[in-house]
Amino acid sequence: SIDKIVVKRASGGDNDLTVGEVVTIEATVWCWSTGTSDFIDFYYASDAANPVWNQIGQRKVCPGGGSQVVTASYTLPQGAIQAVRVNMMYGASGVASAAKCVSGNYDDVDDLAITVKPTVTGAPPTPPPTNLPTTLPTKAPTSFPTSPPTAPQTPPPTPAPSAPPTPFPTNVPTKLPTKFPTSPPTTPPTAPPTAPPTPLQTPPPTNGGTAQPQDAVFDTVYGAPRCVNAGSECDSMNLLNGRGTMLNGGETNFSNTNKLGNSCVDGNGGSYHSDESIDQITVTAGDIVGGTAVPSGGFIAAGGRAYVTVKVWCWSTGASDTADIYLANDASSPSYTHLASIVCPGGGAQTLRHAFDVGQGTNQSIRVNFRYGGSQSTCSSGAYDDHDDLIFTVKGGVSAPTPAPTQPPTPMPTNVSPSGPQTATYDPTLKAPKCSVGSSCNSGTLLNGRGTIAGGNEPNRPNALNSCVDGNSGTYHSDESIDKIVVKRASGGDNDLTVGEVVTIEATVWCWSTGTSDFIDFYYASDAANPVWNQIGSRQTCPGGGLQTVTASYALPQGAIQAVRVNLMYGSNVASAAKCVSGSYDDVDDMVITVRPNPAAQGIPVGIPGKNDDVQGNIIDKLRGDADIEEDLKKKELMDMNLSTSKPKLNGNGNGKKNGIGGTVSTVDKYICAKEKPFETTICADGAEGDDICSSANVGRSCGSGGKKCWWASGCSADEEAASG
16 A cells, blocks of 8 residues: 655755756555565656656665655656656556556555746756656566465554544455566656756756755756756666666666767677676765775865765676776766776676765766776777766856866875886896886886897897797888887876876887788786786787887786786787797887875776686686577677687798798688687687697687587688688
């Protein structure tokens, strides 16, 4: 039964209900048994005399048995006499009629008409959203039993003092629910709002009084959740839960990215709470101290501190999933500043946090780009990537996003005394150039040249932490060489390299001829003394011939003494187990960097290889799904480096060149399939089959879904294709 409905201002206070305000509906209901079989729909109508019902958020389940309070929030549209509806039902399978109600034997529907004041002059209203926040659990409710439960007789509710209760009949029928489906119900479609679109300029919030937490509502102009009023917190609630149109977890109003700036398209691959999704974003006034979030209780205010909390679902171990977090000081014309890139600390539901300085700007925005693999981006394009914005109101902010002159932001609170740019010196123990802590690390001339190449011998060659070696063929600045490596903060500035920050590796290289036959791999290792190399992004091609600068970016993992690697190669050959290609014209160089700790960036693990770090590593650590999602499997597991990657056809001396001069490089395709387990050995350096053994012949072995046979295209002639059966 529904026992009471209350509609009140979400921000509190004594002001009258007014068009454009966010209100909360509180429904006091009685739920049968444990409540897991009872569900509630909320609706609103802008004209009570001629109601057109708009559903608020998604269908909700009773949080428990007995008397419960269930809530939903929405923005009051235009209309003097409006109405709200609460529909309580036994069973989730009921589909609302055209009249927007479910009317079973145990169902209750109640409406409440409310009078609403018009908007104050000069303050245009915010229209009703198409889908508004509800409070849902972070995981899907337990599946319903297939056999009907027998309901215990429910005692009558306590009577109100003014009216005696109607006695229950003695012949109450046994509750026989309809058999529930085992798959989650489809959310009924939300009717479009009747109000006009929100004007771009909204009135500044009232900043007086005590700071209150704010629940975001979907803003049709921005196309993203937004907190209109300033408060101590802005919470997306369940508006971001899920991703795109993924199985069992389609995101409401996807992609929830700012239409006035850089809107994104979510990937639709995979299934809910098995694959990646952003489920909730919250911005809170306060800071992170010693790794612990400490809310201040005050307003999110310009010149103060705040932290963002991102609740995500990470696939498998989480090691391949990264959240790129950005801030824009003006949501009306967003320019994004990168705050952090945080790797999932584990699989399943994870909470990531990062603290930041609040700049000037009334309407600010957080963007989270949650990606499977890939590199830092405001808007990545993978089949399993999710992108969400949360727009929040700042107290004391001005419309222009000019930084506060009296309090410049300090991105990393632990970085008290910046050490400035550093030039590396050769470390005889690690056998590579090394920098002490600083804002950047520059190899200077320590890497210039390659091996014993004519006219350009490299000092302390090969400058590699493990067994990799340089090729010695060719001539300096005619053939390939790495001449310099620089690691620096992607955001610039003088602060020291710090855990959680994004850094950019700049490799100055010499590319042969037009550069189209030369390729570069970038790697990082969190521990230079015991390096486990992780490839950064995809293999790159030289952008031209002669002296070129090629870059790659990544987030610094935990680790005080880390390392980066650049591998320049002639031809797109396969790296060895040591993570290098060592042909006659190839160069590999490492550089060691010192990194400060950062307790403000939670959830950044020691760098370990992801399942798709590169072609020759552990490609798959488990099979993703069945044949119904095989296409998604292929896109995700074999994206970029593992599918249709060009490989030069080599001549007898291991190179496409003849004596270092000219020649056309023909290509063939390489294929590899998903396996139930990691490869026991890496793909052979000569490009042989990547299986549990390395062989010099193209011998197919069963692996992957459906008993596929996979082949490695080694030894194919220029006009042949590799078999992939």
